[in-house]
Amino acid sequence: MTARALFVAGSTGTVGRAFMRLADARGVDVVGHRRPRPDRPGGADDFDLADEARLVASMTGRTTVVQLIGTMRRRFGAGDTYETSDIGTTRHLVAAAQRAGTVDHLMLLSSVGAGKPVGAYLRAKHEAERLVTGSGIPWTIFRPSSFDGDGHRPPWGMASLTRLFGLSALRPILVTELTAAILHVATTRAPLGEILEGAPLWRVVAAARSDGDAQAGEHAG
Numbered sequence: 001m002t003a004r005a006l007f008v009a010g011s012t013g014t015v016g017r018a019f020m021r022l023a024d025a026r027g028v029d030v031v032g033h034r035r036p037r038p039d040r041p042g043g044a045d046d047f048d049l050a051d052e053a054r055l056v057a058s059m060t061g062r063t064t065v066v067q068l069i070g071t072m073r074r075r076f077g078a079g080d081t082y083e084t085s086d087i088g089t090t091r092h093l094v095a096a097a098q099r100a101g102t103v104d105h106l107m108l109l110s111s112v113g114a115g116k117p118v119g120a121y122l123r124a125k126h127e128a129e130r131l132v133t134g135s136g137i138p139w140t141i142f143r144p145s146s147f148d149g150d151g152h153r154p155p156w157g158m159a160s161l162t163r164l165f166g167l168s169a170l171r172p173i174l175v176t177e178l179t180a181a182i183l184h185v186a187t188t189r190a191p192l193g194e195i196l197e198g199a200p201l202w203r204v205v206a207a208a209r210s211d212g213d214a215q216a217g218e219h220a221g
Contacts, residue, residue, distance in 0.1 A: 010068030018179040059100035082124035090128040143197035169198035184208035
């Protein structure tokens, strides 16, 4: 299989930061895009995703695009919207991946419930999914529930209730678990053409945990 080379959009968000740390720790070839900000010096990977020429150049030679960008209502005051952050960035990434010619795997972080979208947030996630699945490039979509970790906490008792009633799709997920699962899929390029929500997502989490344990054992040996 072709060695995996990742391009990560949203590398400074909650999941993105954890993903970049884990990828670096495991020696994965990864480029993390960052949106330009006036409070930090710019670098080679700091540019607006609307800059198509630069985005295509950054993706050329990459095999995998990992889309981790999303927003919340509390960021609307800063100018973010679901249309620009969830849909618009995905549209730019898909178009650039098609032009780059080396990308053979698109990965999208979506949300539980996007398959039956109710409300503006889930409708935006659903549209982002539609852009990815209609791209002509093999894809994998993650639909986790509430995050747990790095400042995020699910509602009290949610983990216990979802386990008790077998509601695996709504079960909160540790940021570290999600990060490891995404990296596992990115580096193995599997599964393809699947939406990972509920039981399928937790199977990948388990596979990623086993993979991590195996790597830790190799390093210990």
